[in-house]
Amino acid sequence: MPSTTLAAPATAQQATATPAAAPQAMANPGPLGLAAFALTTFVLSLFNSGLISNMALSAVVLPLALFYGGLAQFVAGILEFRRGNTFGTTAFVSYGAFWMSFAGYVKFVVPTLPADQAHVATGWFLVAWFIFTAYMSIAAMKLDVAHRVLFASLALTFLFLALGDLAQSTALTHTGGFLGLFTAGVAWYISFAVVAKETWGREVAPLG
Numbered sequence: 001m002p003s004t005t006l007a008a009p010a011t012a013q014q015a016t017a018t019p020a021a022a023p024q025a026m027a028n029p030g031p032l033g034l035a036a037f038a039l040t041t042f043v044l045s046l047f048n049s050g051l052i053s054n055m056a057l058s059a060v061v062l063p064l065a066l067f068y069g070g071l072a073q074f075v076a077g078i079l080e081f082r083r084g085n086t087f088g089t090t091a092f093v094s095y096g097a098f099w100m101s102f103a104g105y106v107k108f109v110v111p112t113l114p115a116d117q118a119h120v121a122t123g124w125f126l127v128a129w130f131i132f133t134a135y136m137s138i139a140a141m142k143l144d145v146a147h148r149v150l151f152a153s154l155a156l157t158f159l160f161l162a163l164g165d166l167a168q169s170t171a172l173t174h175t176g177g178f179l180g181l182f183t184a185g186v187a188w189y190i191s192f193a194v195v196a197k198e199t200w201g202r203e204v205a206p207l208g
Contacts, residue, residue, distance in 0.1 A: 016145050026079070030080070032072060032075075036072040048161060048180055064099075070096050122156055130158035133151060146208055152185060189205065
């Protein structure tokens with residue numbers, strides 16, 4: 001005899017329940033932020049080091065400072081915030097803002113300063129960024145070797161450039177410029193190492 005037992009009707013919750021969607025993976029913004037920082041630092045350091053002596057050509061730095069070193073790096077910092085990375089957020093947002101403020105300072109502020117005192121304002125501007133980078137270097141001691149080298153060399157870059165402006169010393173400024181070139185190279189290396197690892201699925205360049 002056929003069974004007359006009826007199945008219990010599905011509850012509203014059972015009828016509407018759907019499998020929970022897996023959280024969408026978020027791209028790592030670190031390589032973008034580092035590449036933006038590296039390229040802009042590299043171009044500016046060509047002038048600071050004296051490798052390019054025609055300072056009229058240094059205007060090429062301003063659009064880079066505004067859109068790549070500034071805006072792109074700032075966006076990378078906001079994305080690091082969403083990933084819960086306090087160090088990455090602080091670094092990328094801060095240095096993105098540094099490049100945008102640098103562009104504004106050179107374009108709009110420097111022309112209004114007394115010609116014989118502009119170097120003082122620039123020097124203390126750089127001293128402030130040296131202080132910030134110095135304590136970020138301490139925090140970076142918990143990271144890999146490449147990041148430790150990056151922040152230590154960046155701190156020295158700011159220090160020598162600041163001293164060069166305050167003392168009006170071409171030798172100190174050139175030293176800061178060469179340190180900037182080294183810093184840009186390290187930042188590019190880390191950017192390459194991270195993006196290559198995430199693209200290839202294995203470590204391509206060690207970070208230590």
